[in-house]
Amino acid sequence: xxxxxxxxxxxxxxxxxxxxxxxxxxxxxxxxxxxxxxxxxxxxxxxxxxxxxxxxxxxxxxxxxxxxxxxxxxxxxxxxxxxxxxxxxxxxxxxx
Numbered sequence: 023x024x025x026x027x028x029x030x031x032x033x034x035x036x037x038x039x040x041x042x043x044x045x046x047x048x049x050x051x052x053x054x055x056x057x058x059x060x061x062x063x064x065x066x067x068x069x070x071x072x073x074x075x076x077x078x079x080x081x082x083x084x085x086x087x088x089x090x091x092x093x094x095x096x097x098x099x100x101x102x103x104x105x106x107x108x109x110x111x112x113x114x115x116x117x118x
Contacts, residue, residue, distance in 0.1 A: 035093055041090070045083070079096075
């Protein structure tokens with residue numbers, strides 16, 4: 023998840039809670055939640071996934087400093103997330 027921690031947005035799409043429905047975000051949207059435990063105070067970061075953009079990349083939504091932002095998720099970050107989350111489902115089993 024290194025790239026997620028170093029996320030640099032290539033395409034800002036929208037700002038504000040009112041944009042949620044326009045980009046396919048619902049109460050049941052897929053999301054990644056990361057709990058950070060720092061010396062200052064614990065923090066929870068959430069990255070929600072919406073529908074695909076015209077570039078076939080997923081829209082992602084996050085809240086930073088109380089503001090909601092919709093971005094087009096960079097391909098390398100999206101592929102890393104998919105790899106980490108689903109790798110265990112596609113592991114080759116050892117031969118008996």
